[in-house]
Every structure is written in structure tokens, then in C-alpha cells.
Amino acid sequence: MDTVIVLLNRDLRVHDHPALAAACAEARRVVPLFVLDPSVPAGRRSGFLAESLADLRRSLRERGGDLVVRRGDPVAETVRLAREITGGADGGSTGVVEAVHVSADVSALARRRERRLAEECERHRMGFRAFPGVTVVPPGAVTPSGGGDHYRVFTPYWRAWQTHSRREVLPAPARVTLPEGLDPGVPPPGHPHRPHELFRGGETVARRRMRQWLKYCVADYAAGHDDLAGNRTSKFSPYLRFGCLSPLELASLAEDGDDFVRQLCWRDFFHQVTMAFPAINRADYRPRGLTWNDDAEALRAWKEGRTGLPIVDAGMRQLLEEGWMHNRARLLTSWFLVKRLRVDWRAGADHFFGLLLDGDVANNYGNWQWVAGTGNDTRPNRTVNPVRQARRFDPDGEYVRRYVPELRNVPPKTLHEPWRLPSGVRGYPPPLVSPA
């Protein structure tokens, strides 16, 4: 083949990238393309995205290629670029674009884009191929033996997922050759949303952290993943969100960490649910006729981390500060909003989605619906006692004190029990509701 365009989206890496690897193996020239789509602003994620793109450009340049960046509608820009290359900048051809590759994704938006791109490719007589790479096991690859297009319950999915055959982890291409004379375009500036120090974007940082995690930390995962103050989870979620890490490579290397690999399976689980139910971010997956309180004041207090329930406020303030939140705190804060304040899960999920560096449709809305009891939980009426959980997972109150400075001097014994907080802790609100 002469030239292939690889349209990148949530796969910002060179290692284990099936769409890129196939292009490099099959074509003389390869154009890795990223299109910044103004209709899908990255918001708080823009700094992380900018750093990831800059890092990818460095890696591709080291291999003789480049990252080509354009702005606009990804489908229109891909076709425009293909015609520019095939027609040549000054009328003479610099190559012939014969195919476009993408990594298949699951959200309604991504799938609409893929369908439009496939149609446009056909119209312009180019091939179109969608490759795996966003999940460990492609969504839809394992289906229940009793029928149905996806698993609705996690445990049987986990069993089937573990024994399902996997493709090989691919090396990074040794060389990427661009058509001559192509304007690479300008990547986006990082400002104003530079990510928190904990989360510098890009594959290089991600791979360094992956090696360290696998060497020193994964063995401790089962014991430490609920330790709120210890912060002993991998914090790979933004890297997986943007594809700076390959989930398949991570799962393959984490042989000793069954509990950790199980979390990657949760990620795959929600992706296959989203593939089957693309309205996951709007409609109840399992409608149960629930009614919600339209309580703007309570929602605002929750968003600002001022509910008067310390463990909830700490989680919400971690989100505001870092663009990330510990999983246990995500569970408690989301539970508190939908089950205690009875505010619609969509309001909470949209807030998370706007702020999380790892915010993605499948995991965010899938988990929110799980908590709300409209999703894949087999016990939708499960109750959670946030005070008991706070005592258990933040026994010394260190997590709360880290994010709620007003409570820094409150002794651990009373910290998690808002009704026992000394009256007049300056600046800290009284509880909005009783915690359970």
C-alpha cells in the first residue's frame, strides 16, 4: 500500500497500537493524525491531552515520522488531508492515501464518527479499518452462552474474560515514514488546564510509572486499594483514558496482581455494556421508575464539598483540586448524592465527567448507574453507611484532614461523626442531612 492515515483519538501511544502497527507494516507512508474537535472540548482534560500529544509527537519524530495535528470535524479533516496528500500541495501527488485506520471505540459519539468516516472513505475509494486496542478484550468478543449481546453482570463476565484468548502485545514501530512536505500542524497549548503534578500526561511518563508500579506496588494492591489516605492504587486511569497505556499490555504484565487485573476487567465490562447500550450517559440502563429531588442547593453544596459530611466533602474537594478521586471516595460521594440526597445520577455523573482527568463515558456513567441502582448492580438497593466506611477506610482521618483544612485540628475520633464535631469549627458547614 502507498499511504495510510491513522486517525488517533483515545490511543495516544506508539506501543501496542494495532492500528498504527498494521499501517507501518503494510504501507510505505503513514500519517498519524489527531484532530482537535471544537465541538468536543477537552475542558479540564485539555492540559493532560496537550502533554500526551506533545509526547506522542516526540516519539513519532524519534522514529522518523511526526504527529499531524488539525482542527475541525475529524471526519472532514481526515478526508481533506487524504485529498491534500493524494492531490499534492502544488498539484503533484506526494502519495496516494489508500486507507484510514482507527482504534474502535464504544461511546455513541465515537461510533457515529466511525460510521461517518467509513462512509466517507467508501465515497472517496479509500479502505477503512477499525482495530482493537482501547480495551483488553474487544467489546462483544465474549458474550453469554445463554444468549444476549453482552454481559449484564460482572462476575460471569470476569470468568469468561479470564479464559478468553488474547491478541499478542505489539512492539512500537521501528520507523514511521511520512509523505514528504506535509505540514504537521500545531499541537494545542497546555494552558489553562495544566494537570496536577500527580498526573503529567503522555506515554513516556505512563510507561515509567507502569514499570515502577509492576515492580514495587502491584503486590500490595489487594491490601491497600481501599486505603484512602495511603493512596495506594495505580492512578493509571487518565493514562488508560487517553490510551497512553495499553490495557492489554498492562494486564499481560500484571501477572501477579489478580485483584488489580480484575479492575481492568471492570473497565472492559463497562465498555461492553456501553457498546450494547450507547445511551448509558442519559437513560436508565434498568429503568426502575425512580424519582429524584430537584434540589439545586444540595447539589451545589455537594459539588463544592460543603455538605457537612467530612468524608464526602474530602472526596469532592480532591476532585476539584486534582481532577481525580480515590475509588472508595467516588463510591461514597456518588452514593451520598443519589441515595441520601436523592438527586438524579445524571447531575452527579455530568459533574464528575466534566472534572475527572479519567472521565470517560463507559466507566463514569456505568459506575454512576451501578451506584444509583439503575445499572449493573445485582443488588440495586444496597445501602452504604458513609460514617462506618470513613472509620474503616480513613481510620486516622488523614484523608479528610488533607482535603478539608477547616478540620485539620479535629481529633480523629470525632472527625467522621459530623454530629460530634465541636460546634464552631470555623468555616465548616453543619450537616445537610443525617449521614445514613
Ligand SMILES: Cc1cc2nc3c(=O)[nH]c(=O)nc-3n(C[C@H](O)[C@H](O)[C@H](O)COP(=O)(O)OP(=O)(O)OC[C@H]3O[C@@H](n4cnc5c(N)ncnc54)[C@H](O)[C@@H]3O)c2cc1C
Ligand atoms: C461514581 C464513579 C465514577 C467513576 N468514573 C470513572 C471514570 O470516569 N473513568 C474511570 O476510568 N474510572 C471511573 N471510575 C472507576 C474507578 O473509580 C477509577 O477507575 C479508579 O478510581 C481510578 O484509579 P486508579 O487508576 O488508581 O485505579 P486502580 O484501582 O489502580 O485500577 C486500575 C484501573 O482499573 C480500572 N478500574 C478500576 N476500578 C474500576 C471501576 N470501578 N470501573 C471501571 N474501571 C475501573 C481503571 O482503568 C483503573 O485505572 C468511577 C467509579 C465510580 C464509583
